[in-house]
Amino acid sequence: MRKTKIDPWSEEWEKSYCHEEGKLKEVLKDELVDIFHIGSTSIPTVGYAKPIIDILIVVRNIVNVDLYKSKMLILGYESKGENGIAGRRYFTKGKDNRTHHVHIFQMGSEFIKTHLNFKEYLLQNPIEAKKYGELKINLAKQYPEVHHKYQEEKQQFVNKLVGKANEWARQRNSPKLGN
Template identity: 50%
Template sequence: MRKTTIMPYTELWAEEFERESDAIKNIFERAVLYHMGSTSVPAIGYAKPVIDILGVLEDISEADRLSADMERLGYEVCGENGIPGRRFFTKGGNERTHHVHLYEKGNEQIDIHLNFKRYLLEHPTDAKAYGELKLQLLQEFPDQHEEYQTRKQPFVSELAKKANEWAKRKD
């Protein structure tokens, strides 16, 4: 069973993203990689210490063809893992350290993830509320990772909706 761990924000997460993305770029040379998720938004204040990396590929079949190279980097190959068109990789087993989400250029999930991050970077009050929710849920469900995730989802979904509406207004 995975236990939820939350840590205060640290700039070391940005450094870890850079290190890991360099290794991933050795496999997917033409990929465009983004740091996403709570470890990429300082105003959230707290995050699971898991570096989320979003990768954009010209052709998603490249992810399938090179998955053995990701395994050599220590990643578990998880296929689409519930999101059509995604290739998902995790590192660290039950003590996860990294998630890699690969999409083919043009997949709508790319904008959804990037809009979410941009919105939180420009709306620190919402980001802080998200961090506070994480702490509250951690106190309520310290050993129930799935329940933590389930309870967090409505807030995240609402933030994602706000982020996408905000992004449309900006365009």
């Protein structure tokens, strides 16, 4: 059973992402459109995170990602299929001691915008980011041995943040009257 482990934010997480980014670009080069470091390990102002690097990959054709499963396995990634999100390919690295999660979506997927809006919103709103980090610490203390409870309660907060982030992004991108 996975335990809930939360660490203080570390610059090492960006280094880990960069190291993995190069490997993933090489494997998926024929399908790759873009790649991003997402999640709490990419947002210093959150302050705390599970030490798992989340990576968002945008590809031309999601179905073709299935052709790369054996190459991903060589890198240590286990394929989880869509894992509850239609149109996604999800890979984990590290079994019960996970180090990386890879979320792959086809160009145009709304999930891409949602993930990137969430990250940018927290980067631009450090008070919200700090609240998120504090929630993680409190939930980890409350559910150190029951990871799914930690995830369930955190998800409620995340859903509210996603709503705020998407509204924030809409307002930023809407044309201003009189300009």
